[in-house]
Amino acid sequence: MSFLPATANDLPSSLTSANPGSSSPALASLSAGIVPGLVLVAMITSVAYSARNVSGFALFSPMILAVVAGMIYSNVLGTPAHAKAGIAFSQRRLLRFAIVLLGFQLTLGQVAAIGVGGVGIIAATLGATFVFTVTLGRLIGVDRKLAQLIAAGTSICGASAIVATNIVTDARDEDVTYAVAAITLFGTIAMLGYPLLAPVLGLDQHAFGLWAGASIHEVAQVIGAGFQDGAQAGETATVAKLTRVAMLAPMVIALGLMARRGNADSSAAKPPMPWFVVAFVAVVALNSLVTMPAAVHSAIALATQIMLTMGLAAMGLQADISQIRSRGLRPLALAFSAFVFIAAFSLTLVKFA
Template sequence: MNRSGSYQIHRSDYRFGSFAGGIAITLILAVAAKYMALLPVLGMMGQLVLAILLGIGLRAVAGVPEQTMAGVRFSGKRLLRAGIILLGMRLNLGDIVQAGPKVLAIAAINLVFTLFTVYGLARWLKMERRLGLLTACGTAICGAATVAAIAPQIKATDNETAVGAATVAILGTIFTLVYTILYPYMGLSASGYGIFTGATLHEVAHVIAAAIPAGQQGSDLAILVKLTRVAMLVPVALILGLIEGRRERKLHSRMKLSNGAEDDCAAGTEGNREGKKLPVPWFIAGFLLMSGINTLGVIPQQLASDMITLAYLLLAMAMAGLGLGIDLKTFSSMGRKPVIAGFIGSVFMSLLGIGLVHWLGLS
């Protein structure tokens, strides 16, 4: 483990038996999470969060053999990126364009408002900056999958990634239950309720579960609005990459400045070189590419569906890998403030969402 708390994978770790064993553990946990997610209440949490919790639980109860950790880390790093790329097959950019400007507006306004609100609350609560960003992005965009995609951009540790993902998913489960109970009293049509849930709930699984009372029409609109938010993962990731790169260059320049003018000049040259690099991680570019392929319809629908299933399996294996690297003491010490910030931000997002639905005449 390096100083940031993230594991590094070395060539010496790749002993086939132990390496394959580590991957097998994450696969077993991911499959178990998938079937657990079919149960009524657990289904609201979703496969990804259940995989994290299973990993944390297994480590706490039985421990994880050290020789298998190379495979576990491989799942948490490499398979994560592969899963994010394949997840792009869920997105049809044409459907989002056809949804109309009002639907795009409500998704964008809610997303931007929630990002700034949750991050502001996180900083007010004196949370670590990276964990605050993960909580804000996960709440605003698409839960655990977003946390996993953003984490490499801001160089978050495994602990921060797991805590952020679990936090937004647990909050989403709570709000899903609340929405379902309050639906008859909201005064919204089926379509209005579907737009509201898609614009304000955290995970795709939450949106699907909460939209069931609104029937087919409400469910279809809910998923469409939710996927519009998912599409916004790409620009958010790029912007965060630019901000993080600029921040690192400033810190680097300050360190060089303290060592003298000559080093400062060298730092400026290096900073200029770094500044020419566009922070587009290959897996985010891959996500966008797969979305484009799905939009063009060049892949049969059944194959696209199978690729999405595989994407969630790989992401669940990655989440299980992260969970297996988390100590419960670390999780409990880091988890309280993100829950507070995420909860308050989610309440504000819900209030804004229902207000926008009425204001834009979508109720």
């Protein structure tokens, strides 16, 4: 795979005028154009990780804190023009590569461990929630692309799903930021509230873990809620959630096909199967066949989180708060409705299916 821009229009002007036979000056010029933005994104990412050590912020993942920090920086200080190339690189290339690396967090054996019934509950919940959210969004007048982002974030895996879906839907940066913020809000409510409901609903640890994994938004939020009810609940919740993550690939493919079908000019439509989806599936297969040392697995997981955090920091740096405010409260109401739906639908299946 190549992280270099695909066309001459994506390159800095200094590259297009360089001698074709001289690759070193071209690469140096490219690096010079990207480095300032990468440094700024890395600084925002460092702030996000540091903020987690502050009392009250430990509940939030670095990805969420990075979005907020990036928004504050860009809307208070402004984003330097010379940093835009590196910011765009982080938002697109790093994010796609990070989504591929997410495959190392899942094996086919883990999916099999929760059984056919568990996988069926997760798949049914995902599909029903996505359709419900998109349909309700259309009925209450939420922009189609923003509704799809909220649907993906609620039904699959929070911010990571929003980022992956946006590669196909191509929504505005402000829409991505709005969707991440809404998903974070209701996912945090679920993380804190679900453990309190377990005894009231009469759920044993396996049932609670399946419910949490099938319906809470972010992986970190699922782990936080699951292990509050016990080790078995935490392990079941984690595997159920990772199974939802695996379903990110077919969902993005389906959205790509919809985009192609809805565009009269098929040559201009998004490809039905983006390369990162194919790579994600391949990595899951590799991770299922090859046992990596624990240290290597941990290093990949950390690198994945850092790259995801840098990508979301870049989105925050390009988000205009005034544009987010202009969206109003309807998208927030949509996210809340999706949150209630996925919690109730999955609980019904867990209890009675």
